[in-house]
Amino acid sequence: xxxxxxxxxxxxxxxxxxxxxxxxxxxxxxxxxxxxxxxxxxxxxxxxxxxxxxxxxxxxxxxxxxxxxxxxxxxxxxxxxxxxxxxxxxxxx
Numbered sequence: 001x002x003x004x005x006x007x008x009x010x011x012x013x014x015x016x017x018x019x020x021x022x023x024x025x026x027x028x029x030x031x032x033x034x035x036x037x038x039x040x041x042x043x044x045x046x047x048x049x050x051x052x053x054x055x056x057x058x059x060x061x062x063x064x065x066x067x068x069x070x071x072x073x074x075x076x077x078x079x080x081x082x083x084x085x086x087x088x089x090x091x092x093x
Contacts, residue, residue, distance in 0.1 A: 014078040018045065022052055024068045037064045045075040 022041055031037045041052040055067040 014076055016077050018075045018077045020073045020075065022069045022071045022073065024066065024070075026066050028065045028067070030065060039064065039067050041069070043073055043075075045077070048075050050075075 020043060022043065025039065025041075028037070028039055038054045038056050040054045043050050043052070050073045052069050052071050055064060
């Protein structure tokens with residue numbers, strides 16, 4: 001387990017990694033001029049955020065109402081622990 005310190009005295013004890021696979025969307029509404037929408041997704045976990053490719057950047061471009069992304073994302077997962085600022089915490093292996 002790793003311990004990282006932030007300026008606010010909050011520590012993040014990392015527990016592991018979460019892997020998310022974004023596959024596709026279906027029946028999306030069309031925005032803007034018909035057939036010109038370019039959908040994408042934003043995935044967030046706490047302060048971590050990732051954007052998918054836009055539909056025009058995928059191997060199935062042009063399927064504006066049913067984009068196929070087939071993209072993988074990794075997020076760090078942990079517990080936030082608040083410690084007094086004068087307490088010294090060393091990394092554990």
